[in-house]
Amino acid sequence: MxxxxxxxxxxxxxxxxxxxxxxxxxxxxxxxxxxxxxxxxxxxxxxxxxxxxxxxxxxxxxxxxxxxxxxQPRPGDVLHLDEVVVKVAAKRLLVKLMKRWGSVPKRIITDKLRSYGAAKREVAPGLDHWSHKGLNNRAENIV
Known part of the structure; x- marks a missing residue:
């Protein structure tokens, strides 16, 4: 050039x-x-x-x-979260993720940590939340 x-x-x-x-x-x-x-x-x-x-x-x-x-590719409509990532600041994490990607996901999949449910109700009440012990294995098995 x-x-x-x-x-x-x-x-x-x-x-x-x-x-x-x-x-x-x-x-x-x-x-x-x-x-x-x-x-x-x-x-x-x-x-x-x-x-x-x-x-x-x-x-x-x-x-x-x-x-x-x-x-960078845009994230999918489903977030897989694990308690190793978040102990207390689940609300802060959800707000930060939504701000960063500029949208609200359709669904979050977490383990049984209760702070996710409370944070979801406060930040995005319409968000679909699946909470089960084995569903978030995708988050735990990232290598």
């Missing part, structure tokens, strides 16, 4: 948006140090300093994270 094709946030940068995104990805996702990112890019023939990588991470990290979050 030549300079005439660059637009938006990547304008006036010496490197292409693909290289910048790759550097940010290496640092944030692969969990490498800035100096390791510098070395890896040098092995690929791209001379970029660790300080430039740090600046790109600060500038473009939130933008790239936002794009990646938008690509």
């Amino acid at each position: 030549d300079k005439s094709q660059r637009s938006g946030a990547f304008k006036r940068h010496r490197f292409s948006p693909q290289i910048i995104a790759h550097v940010v990805w290496l640092y944030a996702r692969v969990n490498l140090s800035l100096r390791e990112v510098e070395e890896m890019m040098m092995e690929r023939g791209v001379d970029v300093s660790y300080e430039t990588s740090r600046r790109w991470t600060v500038k473009f990290g939130p933008l790239i994270a936002h794009v990646l979050r938008r690509r």
